Amino acid sequence: MSHARIVQVERDILGENDRLAADNRAFLASQRILALNLVSGPGSGKTTLLVRTIDDLKDRFPIAVIEGDQQTAFDAERIRAAGVPSVQINTGKGCHLDAHMVGHAMERLRPQPQSLLFIENVGNLVCPAAFDLGEAGKVVMLSVTEGEDKPLKYPDMFHASTLMLLTKIDLLPHVPFDVDRCLEYARRVNPGITMLQVSALSGEGLPAWYDWIEQNRLNAGAATAAVSAAQGS
Amino acid sequence: MSHARIVQVERDILGENDRLAADNRAFLASQRILALNLVSGPGSGKTTLLVRTIDDLKDRFPIAVIEGDQQTAFDAERIRAAGVPSVQINTGKGCHLDAHMVGHAMERLRPQPQSLLFIENVGNLVCPAAFDLGEAGKVVMLSVTEGEDKPLKYPDMFHASTLMLLTKIDLLPHVPFDVDRCLEYARRVNPGITMLQVSALSGEGLPAWYDWIEQNRLNAGAATAAVSAAQGS
Numbered sequence: 001m002s003h004a005r006i007v008q009v010e011r012d013i014l015g016e017n018d019r020l021a022a023d024n025r026a027f028l029a030s031q032r033i034l035a036l037n038l039v040s041g042p043g044s045g046k047t048t049l050l051v052r053t054i055d056d057l058k059d060r061f062p063i064a065v066i067e068g069d070q071q072t073a074f075d076a077e078r079i080r081a082a083g084v085p086s087v088q089i090n091t092g093k094g095c096h097l098d099a100h101m102v103g104h105a106m107e108r109l110r111p112q113p114q115s116l117l118f119i120e121n122v123g124n125l126v127c128p129a130a131f132d133l134g135e136a137g138k139v140v141m142l143s144v145t146e147g148e149d150k151p152l153k154y155p156d157m158f159h160a161s162t163l164m165l166l167t168k169i170d171l172l173p174h175v176p177f178d179v180d181r182c183l184e185y186a187r188r189v190n191p192g193i194t195m196l197q198v199s200a201l202s203g204e205g206l207p208a209w210y211d212w213i214e215q216n217r218l219n220a221g222a223a224t225a226a227v228s229a230a231q232g233s
Numbered sequence: 234m235s236h237a238r239i240v241q242v243e244r245d246i247l248g249e250n251d252r253l254a255a256d257n258r259a260f261l262a263s264q265r266i267l268a269l270n271l272v273s274g275p276g277s278g279k280t281t282l283l284v285r286t287i288d289d290l291k292d293r294f295p296i297a298v299i300e301g302d303q304q305t306a307f308d309a310e311r312i313r314a315a316g317v318p319s320v321q322i323n324t325g326k327g328c329h330l331d332a333h334m335v336g337h338a339m340e341r342l343r344p345q346p347q348s349l350l351f352i353e354n355v356g357n358l359v360c361p362a363a364f365d366l367g368e369a370g371k372v373v374m375l376s377v378t379e380g381e382d383k384p385l386k387y388p389d390m391f392h393a394s395t396l397m398l399l400t401k402i403d404l405l406p407h408v409p410f411d412v413d414r415c416l417e418y419a420r421r422v423n424p425g426i427t428m429l430q431v432s433a434l435s436g437e438g439l440p441a442w443y444d445w446i447e448q449n450r451l452n453a454g455a456a457t458a459a460v461s462a463a464q465g466s
Contacts, residue, residue: 009242042274042358042387043379069386070359093389095328095359123386125275126303126328126357145378145401146276153302153356154275156326168378174407 017131020099024106024134028117034213034220035117037135039157041150042123044143045167045200047075050118052200054082057210061217062115066105068097068122075120085109096128097121103134116217129156136220137162144168145175148182155189163194163212170199250364253332257339257367261350267446267453268350270368272390274383275356277376278400278433280308283351285433287315290443294450295348299338301330301355308353318342329360332367349450362389369453370395377401378408381415388422396427396445403432 028035038046047067054063065086067075076088087105089097102119111117119135121128129138140161142150145168151158158164164186166179183195196212198205261268271279280300287296298319300308309321320338322330335352344350352368354361362371373394375383378401384391391397397419399412416428429445431438 041276041356042383043376071388072382072385074382074386093363095357122359123274124328124357124359126355127360130326143276143378145376145404149305149307150275152305153307155304171378171404171407174404 014130017099020103021132021134024099024103027106028134028136029220031111031113031115032221033111033113033115033117034217035119035133035135036213036216037119037121037128037133037138038141039121039125039128039138039161040123040141040143041125041146044123044141044146046120046123046141047078049141049165049167049198049200050120051078051082052203052206053118053209053213054079054084056206057116057213058082058084062112064109064111064115064117066097066102066109066117066119068101068120070094070122085111091122095122095124095126096131097133098131099133114217114221116213125150125154125157129154129160136216139163139165141165141167142182144172144177144179148178148185151182151186151189158186158193159190161190161193163196165209166195166197168199168201169197169204170202247363250332253336254365254367257332257336260339261367261369262453264344264346264348265454266344266346266348266350267450268352268366268368269446269449270352270354270361270366270371271374272354272358272361272371272394273356273374273376274358274379277356277374277379279353279356279374280311282374282398282400282431282433283353284311284315285436285439286351286442286446287312287317289439290349290446291315291317295345297342297344297348297350299330299335299342299350299352301334301353303327303355318344324355328355328357329364330354330366331364335366347450347454349446358383358387358390362387362393369449372396372398374398374400375415377405377410377412381411381418384415384419384422391419391426392423394423394426396429398442399428399430401432401434402430402437403435 063084065079067088070091073088076086079086087109089101138161186193196208198209296317298312300321303324306321309319312319320342322334371394419426429441431442
């Protein structure tokens, strides 16, 4: 098969995805829902951080979660045990969520207006970078056990992300990890990226993460209000 | 684009890959080279374990390494600093090595007869599972910081692997990780899988890993010798 044909097929797939992502984004904007696409390699602590975040924020505003994994419904069960609605998507052989899957999951999940929607992607620092789900932004998580070189080795994901959460910082005393160098590497591929350091175990750094969410919820509402006003005028 | 067309394209790509993998395998067998395809998520400690392994084994037999990453030549430089030849493959947007890339890398690397060839794949627990590179076996690494549920969440990779190396076991006192449950999960998707526990930092468990390599080097030589004798008769 020719290389040109493979490239064309990739373009077709991404074009179709982008159309469906635009539909998702329009729905989310109409409901003033802030959707965050959580991306990372396997085992960076996405679900543990999510459960803690839900515990701490669920009394402030409604939260819902779409969980992506190749197999198992473990994560959706953990999220439901934390007290918020969750839908699991199993991708089977697939290596990432796409906008089509997320659109259908939202139909089942029915997130409330002005809620916070977390989309936990398949643990994979490569493929999910290329797929817009209609989210407000990608939040890339990197645990301090993974090494500070990862932003340079997987630049697409760090380039595509708005926020970088450095996770498991309670383990910093036990691993070789240079936080300043990691931030420098991340800014080399994405000068505008914000980095926050958190530990779901100790709670260190979580207030700044929650402030970031609150600020973006306000922005989502304001941006939508501005769009609505412009459309209505 | 139709789903059927996507599936057909996937089959074409995998079919082409399998033909090239068979070429690689024939070359490796003719030279009695044991090739191991090292797969894992990002940051599981593949390169650190490799450097330690090279240090400990390079006086026993020749070793060469093919390094895969989306970007950077960091890992190939680390390997060369350890004193053995290495070729870096940068996959760019790509999420895995394929047999075509590995074939060309072997032409540049020219691994010696009866040597050990490590192929360090892109850090990704999903996509590399589907691509045969012509290796003798896949060795999947999982660090104890990633959680014991990973074999069930990423079953294709654990199903495709011959050996599972549980890495960073020096961190077991600092993280919640159930070794027995992890092994049970791995055997649920691959009853024949072998698990070894190692720490590149403390050296714990490395002798068993080296014994496993030695045994497979002997097997590779014996299998090839048997094939040669049969063809020559």
